[in-house]
Amino acid sequence: MRPLQHLRLAALNIDGVLLNDTFSPVIHGFITRRGGTYDGEVERSIFSQPRAVAAPALARAAGVDWPPERVLEAYFEERAAYLAEHPLHVMDGVEELLLRLRGLGLQTVCYGGLDKEHFDRYLGHVAHLFDGPGYISTDTFRPGIHEITVDWFGLDHSQALFVDDVARVAAAALDLGVPFIGHPSTFEHGFQGHQMRQAGVRNLVGSLGEIDEELLRAVDARAGAGTSRAA
Numbered sequence: 001m002r003p004l005q006h007l008r009l010a011a012l013n014i015d016g017v018l019l020n021d022t023f024s025p026v027i028h029g030f031i032t033r034r035g036g037t038y039d040g041e042v043e044r045s046i047f048s049q050p051r052a053v054a055a056p057a058l059a060r061a062a063g064v065d066w067p068p069e070r071v072l073e074a075y076f077e078e079r080a081a082y083l084a085e086h087p088l089h090v091m092d093g094v095e096e097l098l099l100r101l102r103g104l105g106l107q108t109v110c111y112g113g114l115d116k117e118h119f120d121r122y123l124g125h126v127a128h129l130f131d132g133p134g135y136i137s138t139d140t141f142r143p144g145i146h147e148i149t150v151d152w153f154g155l156d157h158s159q160a161l162f163v164d165d166v167a168r169v170a171a172a173a174l175d176l177g178v179p180f181i182g183h184p185s186t187f188e189h190g191f192q193g194h195q196m197r198q199a200g201v202r203n204l205v206g207s208l209g210e211i212d213e214e215l216l217r218a219v220d221a222r223a224g225a226g227t228s229r230a231a
Contacts, residue, residue: 003105016165167195
């Protein structure tokens, strides 16, 4: 397989891309069970935000006057209950995608807001297919695009491809000229696909198999031409 010309790194979000989305339904339930309204602005205020920002936003949306610590405690209790009935699982095509990316000459790294133990538990069987630290927790510097690309891997913005399920990350990538592929959640009450299209994301996929060699070469060509920024 002929290596890509410009891209050097593929950074893949863990929850919602490599693992199924278990955050949207829990956040939706947390808010609506308490009488709150769940809409696109709520998702903007919570998704891919540091916990210190997301917790107060979640409290406001749910209409509770709780300190962040109590919000997070209640949220993770409800998430554990949800996972007991709807287990986390690895998305179809993860290993094939990683092999495809590496076959095209890219380094790969996984990132997300939870600790590395989350990665080790669910993706440890493919950890050998990731480079550098393997997994980077971005909770304290979300969305983390610049930090992962420049600080961790020493690359220019245009040399790293990000694949994420959150429009806020997409917008940040487009602002920086970072190539981006959107993998929005299929959650029935979600707004991320719509928000990505509003942000100007060119490539949205419904499965990891859609991130094929043809798409990757097209993204690589745009990155090399300097046309990855938002219009």
